[in-house]
Amino acid sequence: MHAELQLDNQVCFRLYTAARLVTQAYTPMLTELGITYPQYLVLMVLWEKDCQPVNDIAHRLMLETNTVTPLLQRMEKLGIISRKRGEQDKRQHIVSLTAKGREMEQRAYDLIPTGMSEQLASCPLKLEDYQRLVQELDSIINTFKK
Amino acid sequence: MHAELQLDNQVCFRLYTAARLVTQAYTPMLTELGITYPQYLVLMVLWEKDCQPVNDIAHRLMLETNTVTPLLQRMEKLGIISRKRGEQDKRQHIVSLTAKGREMEQRAYDLIPTGMSEQLASCPLKLEDYQRLVQELDSIINTFKK
DNA sequence: AAAGATAATATCGTGTGCGATATATTGTTA
């Protein structure tokens, strides 16, 4: 019986579980918007800066392009983004928001912060705990990023 | 521009990213064992207590049975677990380790703690940081679990 | 004990993630 191999001693299992459960907590609001959590991440990247090539979006989300490309294709079908070939560099696909994609920012703002803070009400963590948590997660992300 | 909707302010995006990256860090060792990370989680559950029904494994991992069932089917094909109908309750499928599945515990112990601590060497977090992190993640998991 | 409710597991469809590989374009170098 190796204590190191026990589920209860695993940070990774907690990260994996916490990520799944918190993502699930977004689902009711995201369903109302008609999108998934990874699609919401792409939208946040584009709300911050519109018209970016696939690579920049992938880097920002620390995902591979073979994950992001099909994601963007689905989002294009939904009519929330559009893609066009880069003008200087024809290899690039420049991704931009449609009117529908831009309008979703306000709807997201009306739904998501409220919806999440309601669900977080029963969480014992305080603001400073979250701030430290974010920093520690960034340390972990930095340690393992490629 | 809503600050609440910026990627940099999102705990969930950190959890999502940290979980992916740390799981990826397990991949070289797990590939050597011929399994995936979720399969490794199932093995840890069974190393701790052999012969469990699907439901108990799913509860322990906080996953749905429609995720766990196909996972177990793949593991059965790999010859690391076996499944048989419950004797008192014929609806149950009792999952148990094969000899191969039991032997993998020692191999995992030889590969994984070493492999992970090498990769963690450059991480600035100290032991007490990890301990607090685990507790805070448990708080989050508890808040959002169903 | 027959009927309906509940429980345990499985199946199906969709959307990620990601390794491996392909394709098209651009940059570099002999």
Add this chain to the structure above:
DNA sequence: TAACAATATATCGCACACGATATTATCTTT
């Protein structure tokens, strides 16, 4: 400048996750 390397993106295959639904067995209630 023709050949070759590098880059940006896409395609393919496989393994999760998970909502919705189906199937089989047990439990409960009349």
